[in-house]
Amino acid sequence: EAITIQDLANRMAERAVDVIKLLMKQGQMLKINDVIDADTAELIAEEMGHTVKRVSEADVEDGLFSDEVEADELLQPRPPVVTIMGHVDHGKTSLLDALRRSNVVSGESGGITQHIGAYQVEQGGHKITFIDTPGHAAFTQMRARGAKSTDIVILVVAADDGVMPQTREAISHAKAAGVPMIVAINKMDKPAADPTRVRTELLQDEIVVESMGGDVIEVEVSALKGTNLDKLLEMILLQAEVLELKANPDRTAEGTVIEAQLDKGRGPVATVLVQKGTLKVGDILVAGSEWGRVRAMLDENSEQVKEAGPSKPVEVLGFQGTPEAGDMVAVVENEARAREIVDYRQRQKREKATLRDIGSRGSLEQMMNRLQENGAKETPLLIKGDVQGSVEAIAGALEELGTDEVKARVLHAGVGGITESDVTLAAASNAPIIGFNVRANKQAREAAEREGIEIRYYNIIYNLVDDVKAAMSGLLSPER
Numbered sequence: 001e002a003i004t005i006q007d008l009a010n011r012m013a014e015r016a017v018d019v020i021k022l023l024m025k026q027g028q029m030l031k032i033n034d035v036i037d038a039d040t041a042e043l044i045a046e047e048m049g050h051t052v053k054r055v056s057e058a059d060v061e062d063g064l065f066s067d068e069v070e071a072d073e074l075l076q077p078r079p080p081v082v083t084i085m086g087h088v089d090h091g092k093t094s095l096l097d098a099l100r101r102s103n104v105v106s107g108e109s110g111g112i113t114q115h116i117g118a119y120q121v122e123q124g125g126h127k128i129t130f131i132d133t134p135g136h137a138a139f140t141q142m143r144a145r146g147a148k149s150t151d152i153v154i155l156v157v158a159a160d161d162g163v164m165p166q167t168r169e170a171i172s173h174a175k176a177a178g179v180p181m182i183v184a185i186n187k188m189d190k191p192a193a194d195p196t197r198v199r200t201e202l203l204q205d206e207i208v209v210e211s212m213g214g215d216v217i218e219v220e221v222s223a224l225k226g227t228n229l230d231k232l233l234e235m236i237l238l239q240a241e242v243l244e245l246k247a248n249p250d251r252t253a254e255g256t257v258i259e260a261q262l263d264k265g266r267g268p269v270a271t272v273l274v275q276k277g278t279l280k281v282g283d284i285l286v287a288g289s290e291w292g293r294v295r296a297m298l299d300e301n302s303e304q305v306k307e308a309g310p311s312k313p314v315e316v317l318g319f320q321g322t323p324e325a326g327d328m329v330a331v332v333e334n335e336a337r338a339r340e341i342v343d344y345r346q347r348q349k350r351e352k353a354t355l356r357d358i359g360s361r362g363s364l365e366q367m368m369n370r371l372q373e374n375g376a377k378e379t380p381l382l383i384k385g386d387v388q389g390s391v392e393a394i395a396g397a398l399e400e401l402g403t404d405e406v407k408a409r410v411l412h413a414g415v416g417g418i419t420e421s422d423v424t425l426a427a428a429s430n431a432p433i434i435g436f437n438v439r440a441n442k443q444a445r446e447a448a449e450r451e452g453i454e455i456r457y458y459n460i461i462y463n464l465v466d467d468v469k470a471a472m473s474g475l476l477s478p479e480r
């Protein structure tokens, strides 16, 4: 618990310079953006004639998100939320477009469909929600921010190209999130299509599709010709049935921001995926460190809706500021409460920025310490290397290092330079990244800096394994 002098002054409606003067009297020479601890802040506040009410995270955010399990009789089936992932050019966008064209829940006025970040289609009277921003970064970014927005991942693999590096990456992301996958073998219309090769290659990543005796659903499709899209939708519904997706629609809404931007005419616009309850016009909501009152809601057909229940994506107008994709949304009872929460979060954000340089959460040592504190047994790692052979050798060697007490868990092992998407995946699990004979690009380095994720470079496997071993044995020895 700490606060900057500026924030303390703001909260007391005093001038920061007066706070600094008081601190100076007590022998502390501090500047306006310096951080003081809660005890000091309390002393200062009392000295200046304010009554102090300490507000902890638990208090301010108390009851904002319901984590209690809701009674079964309140729950109703909800549509599955699906994200499409796969290698570049394998047909993610084409598939999203084809599905939208063929089955989109058509608006009453036959309105033009707008890209709002998600849309719903209907199959045999059942709805399915698709997140309309393909790509791993978006998926993992949301996860890194605590949002669990996807129920099912569609892994698109082009039948003429097979499993590629980003296919593997997608598999790692889905696995790390614990989200079930359906494989869509795309481009079946092409003469060079070889679905058997795709199935065989997937085995290497421990994806065993049904026709190979496994339990991962696969569908052969052509996004271009529109072949088998109905079957894909049916399979999604089948998988959804297995997952027994349910939510209580009769309560205040909770959800996730899928996309948000500042619109010139309309002000801040955020697409919210409702996950629990029903969002209504007039509701007051908080999303990350922004709040608003729902002025209007629009669906993907640009039609006004008054209410949005579980799994429904809607554009929400009425935010005071623009929230960020991945922000969790909650409806609160009144404006005062919304302001309290948002003030608190904005303060936290500033403090975090101030304290950022203090530590990187993804360094090997820090990670080991944290694991020890938590009594955790697994050490997440992400490995990138120059060739498949060395990546596999490293992953194998590291996994062998494990004991019953602690083991390395390779989140993702891939070929190629370290990218921003790698950093996002690592950040979601607080895992350091190991680069073997590869470097991180600029965006990745910046993201790592921002997220506090350590990237370690090696060119000798022995050194790498030794370092990890040392870090793990540090964790094992009781005196540390």
Ligand code: GDP
Residues within 6 Å of the ligand: 086, 087, 088, 089, 090, 091, 092, 093, 094, 095, 134, 186, 187, 188, 189, 190, 221, 222, 223, 224, 225
């Ligand atoms: P993304 O990068 O995964 O989003 O891939 P796109 O949807 O942009 O598709 C990449 C290219 O593959 C485009 O030229 C598409 O027209 C083409 N494509 C996508 N699906 C199919 C398909 O089913 N059959 C054929 N022949 N081409 C396809």
